Amino acid sequence: MIRQFLIGVLLFAGLLLAQSTGQIRGQVTDDRHQPLVGVSVYIPHTPYGSMTDAEGLFILKNIPPGTYTVVVELLGYRPDSVQVTVRAGQTVTIGPIRLQEQPLQTNPVVVTATRHEAHLSDVPVSAAVISSRLIRQRTNIFLNQALQYIPGITLNGGQLNIRGSTGYTRGLGSRVLLLVDGMPLLTGDTREINYDVIPTYLIDQVEVVKGAGSALYGSGAMGGVINVQTRPVHELPAIWLQQYGGFYARPKYREWQWSSDRQWIDGQLAGVRMGGERLAAALIVARDEDQGYRQNDWRQRWTVTTKITAKPAEHHEITLLANAMRQQRANFLFWKNLKYALQPPADQLGDAVQSRRGFAIARYRYFISPQKILALRGSWFANHFEDNINPQTGGNRSTANEGRLEAQFTWHTGRHLLITGLSGNYGTVSSNIFGDRSANEGSAFVQDEWRLTSRLTLTGGIRGDVFALDTIAPQGRISVRGAALFKLNTAHRLRVSGGTGFRAPSLAEIFTTTSASGLTVVPNPGLQPETNWGGEVGYRYHGSFWFTDVAVFYSRYNNLIEPTFRSNLQIRFENIQQARMAGGELLINATFWHHRLATQLGYTYVDARDVNSGAYLNFRPRHTLYAQLRGMLPLALATLDYRYISRYDRIDERLALFVRDVDKYNAAHVVDFSLSTRLPLWGGSLGLNFTVKNMLNYYYTDLVGSLAPLRQYVVTLMWEK
Amino acid sequence: MRRLVIMLIWLTGVGLYLGCDQGLSPADSSVGEGPSGISGTVYFPSWPPADSLYDLRIVVFKTYPPDDIVTALLTGQAVAYPPIDSTHLPFYVDSLNYTIELPPGRYEAVTVVYRFGPVILSDWALVGVYHQPDAPTDTIPDPVTVEEGQITTDIDIRVNFQRHISLNREAAP
Numbered sequence: 001m002i003r004q005f006l007i008g009v010l011l012f013a014g015l016l017l018a019q020s021t022g023q024i025r026g027q028v029t030d031d032r033h034q035p036l037v038g039v040s041v042y043i044p045h046t047p048y049g050s051m052t053d054a055e056g057l058f059i060l061k062n063i064p065p066g067t068y069t070v071v072v073e074l075l076g077y078r079p080d081s082v083q084v085t086v087r088a089g090q091t092v093t094i095g096p097i098r099l100q101e102q103p104l105q106t107n108p109v110v111v112t113a114t115r116h117e118a119h120l121s122d123v124p125v126s127a128a129v130i131s132s133r134l135i136r137q138r139t140n141i142f143l144n145q146a147l148q149y150i151p152g153i154t155l156n157g158g159q160l161n162i163r164g165s166t167g168y169t170r171g172l173g174s175r176v177l178l179l180v181d182g183m184p185l186l187t188g189d190t191r192e193i194n195y196d197v198i199p200t201y202l203i204d205q206v207e208v209v210k211g212a213g214s215a216l217y218g219s220g221a222m223g224g225v226i227n228v229q230t231r232p233v234h235e236l237p238a239i240w241l242q243q244y245g246g247f248y249a250r251p252k253y254r255e256w257q258w259s260s261d262r263q264w265i266d267g268q269l270a271g272v273r274m275g276g277e278r279l280a281a282a283l284i285v286a287r288d289e290d291q292g293y294r295q296n297d298w299r300q301r302w303t304v305t306t307k308i309t310a311k312p313a314e315h316h317e318i319t320l321l322a323n324a325m326r327q328q329r330a331n332f333l334f335w336k337n338l339k340y341a342l343q344p345p346a347d348q349l350g351d352a353v354q355s356r357r358g359f360a361i362a363r364y365r366y367f368i369s370p371q372k373i374l375a376l377r378g379s380w381f382a383n384h385f386e387d388n389i390n391p392q393t394g395g396n397r398s399t400a401n402e403g404r405l406e407a408q409f410t411w412h413t414g415r416h417l418l419i420t421g422l423s424g425n426y427g428t429v430s431s432n433i434f435g436d437r438s439a440n441e442g443s444a445f446v447q448d449e450w451r452l453t454s455r456l457t458l459t460g461g462i463r464g465d466v467f468a469l470d471t472i473a474p475q476g477r478i479s480v481r482g483a484a485l486f487k488l489n490t491a492h493r494l495r496v497s498g499g500t501g502f503r504a505p506s507l508a509e510i511f512t513t514t515s516a517s518g519l520t521v522v523p524n525p526g527l528q529p530e531t532n533w534g535g536e537v538g539y540r541y542h543g544s545f546w547f548t549d550v551a552v553f554y555s556r557y558n559n560l561i562e563p564t565f566r567s568n569l570q571i572r573f574e575n576i577q578q579a580r581m582a583g584g585e586l587l588i589n590a591t592f593w594h595h596r597l598a599t600q601l602g603y604t605y606v607d608a609r610d611v612n613s614g615a616y617l618n619f620r621p622r623h624t625l626y627a628q629l630r631g632m633l634p635l636a637l638a639t640l641d642y643r644y645i646s647r648y649d650r651i652d653e654r655l656a657l658f659v660r661d662v663d664k665y666n667a668a669h670v671v672d673f674s675l676s677t678r679l680p681l682w683g684g685s686l687g688l689n690f691t692v693k694n695m696l697n698y699y700y701t702d703l704v705g706s707l708a709p710l711r712q713y714v715v716t717l718m719w720e721k
Numbered sequence: 722m723r724r725l726v727i728m729l730i731w732l733t734g735v736g737l738y739l740g741c742d743q744g745l746s747p748a749d750s751s752v753g754e755g756p757s758g759i760s761g762t763v764y765f766p767s768w769p770p771a772d773s774l775y776d777l778r779i780v781v782f783k784t785y786p787p788d789d790i791v792t793a794l795l796t797g798q799a800v801a802y803p804p805i806d807s808t809h810l811p812f813y814v815d816s817l818n819y820t821i822e823l824p825p826g827r828y829e830a831v832t833v834v835y836r837f838g839p840v841i842l843s844d845w846a847l848v849g850v851y852h853q854p855d856a857p858t859d860t861i862p863d864p865v866t867v868e869e870g871q872i873t874t875d876i877d878i879r880v881n882f883q884r885h886i887s888l889n890r891e892a893a894p
Contacts, residue, residue, distance in 0.1 A: 252743070252746075253746060253747045255747040256747060336868060337750055337751075337752040337868070337869070337870070337871075338745060338747060338749055338750035338751075338752070339747045339750035339752040339869070339870075340747075340752075340869075341745070341747070341750075345866070345868060346827060346866045346868070347866050660750075660751075660752065660868070660870075660871065661749075661750050661751055661752065664745060664749055664750065664751075666744060666745055669744075696743075697743070698743060698744045699743060699744030699745045699746065700744045700745065701745065707745070
């Protein structure tokens with residue numbers, strides 16, 4: 001009796017609920033009207049969500065009356081949304097909603113190549129883009145991990161090498177300029193790229209421009225420019241939680257098993273976005289830890305990031321991006337020897353580095369008219385590190401601060417697009433190895449992009465830089481660039497470009513006085529800037545299913561700064577080398593089976609030689625091959641990446657004085673795999689990602705005396721709404 | 722045709738990969754092919770009279786300071802060069818080069834000791850230690866690390882027979 005009563009109450013309550021609420025039904029298809037299965041359909045900020053079935057059909061039940069935005073998402077497709085009004089007791093039918101496929105983003109908009117927004121197919125130089133989706137899917141914790149999938153880029157112990165521009169100098173004096181939202185971000189003391197401080201989780205896309213770019217960006221842009229574009233605040237989730245965890249595979253060989261414990265990695269992130277159209281702000285706190293696959297190679301990091309966008313009036317926009325990072329890590333320099341490749345020499349056990357780094361970038365844009373834009377930018381970059389590597393001096397310490405101001409005016413007039421600007425920066429360094437120093441620079445630049453005909457666009461630019469490095473007399477450099485882009489028709493492009501570059505020596509290269517691991521570095525106040533010139537000729541085809549880019553390039557480098565071993569085993573940075581890099585690059589991207597399968601293939605050949613001796617340059621791989629296969633499975637997106645980097649033709653043999661088995665280095669064959677899916681959960685969406693890096697556990701060196709990471713398994717859960 | 726080209730490229734890549742080995746291995750290391758130990762030069766600016774010079778050896782201590790030199794040698798906490806059962810180092814030379822084979826590990830002191838009297842168990846004195854060139858004092862030894870298959874070089878010692886270095890723990894680091 002009681003049971004019958006309860007059933008009756010429940011049925012009555014269900015009936016009441018059904019009559020006081022409504023339903024939303026619909027279908028989701030692709031643009032060929034084929035049903036899509038596994039599509040997330042949900043109403044943001046509510047618990048209402050579902051997924052499509054094999055017919056592409058979905059139903060959202062028990063929706064209270066009101067007007068809602070229904071969001072439709074599927075990996076590999078452009079998200080869509082529909083406004084729906086629900087009435088009590090009624091079923092609203094929508095659709096079919098047709099999603100546009102985008103498994104392979106072949107023609108994104110880039111700004112780095114020309115300092116204004118342009119489609120990738122319309123820039124007159126070699127450029128590449130990595131999307132935030134790929135970075136997340138591959139679980140790239142650091143920016144350098146994402147960059148290694150770009151053809152023509154290799155990393156020598158973390159140091160970026162674009163088309164042979166860079167060997168290995170422990171990061172000092174990068175010949176690739178890193179920008180974050182268009183502002184240079186190299187450390188003030190060593191002028192190196194510090195990947196730790198880049199909030200990878202906030203990246204919208206990374207743009208890579210290959211070749212000399214000093215006419216646009218000044219010192220450091222010799223081999224190329226990397227521009228990290230962060231996500232607009234309004235595109236960030238209102239609430240964002242992320243957890244990843246994983247571990248390294250146990251080494252196959254007994255000699256390499258330095259610990260009986262498994263080595264783990266993990267990380268957490270929490271973010272929130274507030275505000276509306278006029279003022280919006282996001283705050284993200286992240287922590288990550290890596291126990292390291294090698295002994296004395298662990299790392300712990302905390303990061304806090306905020307991004308604020310304000311639109312105080314129509315046509316005015318202010319954006320602030322600020323990031324603070326604190327990190328502790330062990331310092332693994334070289335292996336003990338190949339027999340014990342995952343352990344450092346005994347005297348380096350316990351070496352550790354603590355660092356605190358932060359930056360703030362502010363941008364103001366005034367859209368004066370559809371043809372005129374004024375942009376003002378300011379940035380501040382602070383770096384502090386201290387280590388225990390040189391106990392005789394109580395460890396190495398350095399604190400560097402650098403402030404920068406920049407103004408840019410963009411004017412579209414007739415067939416001309418004129419870009420002109422000024423920039424200046426001032427930096428200080430206080431260190432027991434570099435001394436107490438200051439450095440400042442000022443520059444002016446102008447560039448004209450002239451659409452001569454509907455098919456031919458010419459670009460010319462010039463930039464003057466003046467820089468003063470501490471007590472050394474100020475010096476100046478003029479950089480130029482020129483390019484032509486000829487559109488044969490809507491799909492085919494021919495391009496020719498050339499330019500000059502330079503790099504002022506870093507304060508560290510000039511003034512370092514230190515010793516570590518038996519190496520002693522002495523200063524060289526007479527160091528001169530490096531310079532280069534170069535150019536490329538390229539052809540690009542951009543069809544609906546097929547993308548091809550072919551380029552041949554040549555660069556000549558003068559006064560290259562290299563660490564030089566002196567007779568008394570001291571190291572000093574000197575302008576010693578005249579070098580040239582020549583080579584070619586082939587990219588082929590294609591999609592098949594209605595864009596459900598996408599392939600990418602990129603091959604780069606570099607012949608990098610010393611002009612005087614004809615010898616091949618140190619630490620430059622001759623061949624790199626990158627291939628990718630991406631496929632849309634019924635409920636997930638699978639990606640397989642393969643990288644091949646040929647064995648160095650030559651290394652600095654004098655490293656054998658300090659590193660055992662220095663001649664034991666090989667080519668890299670790396671296969672990475674990832675599987676991603678997304679499900680509706682709690683009014684938001686839950687992203688699930690499984691990654692296996694170095695899937696075949698190939699043992700290779702990423703530098704001499706350094707075994708690259710072993711196979712690694714990572715699972716990521718990310719919920720956002 | 723395009724599909725065929727792409728598939729062929731992929732198949733070629735996979736084939737090339739499968740044809741590769743698993744990369745580096747510990748067996749590729751040159752370690753183990755040679756001995757491990759230390760080498761260097763001992764300098765003798767002056768010498769004591771012959772009637773107070775009975776024995777002279779290099780002694781490498783695993784832990785330092787020892788309770789006494791002889792006990793350390795007998796218990797294996799120290800290694801003598803030349804070994805105790807063989808002839809001592811040559812007398813009245815300006816310097817001598819040496820190489821001592823040692824198991825890999827950390828050694829807290831590399832020293833020169835001599836016997837100044839006839840009593841073999843007690844008449845030993847420590848007259849030189851290896852230390853870093855810029856060390857604040859030349860009587861406190863610096864540790865030396867010996868890697869497998871590697872001779873650690875430049876372990877040089879300057880001997881002063883006029884100054885007997887104390888083995889008191891307070892004097893040691």
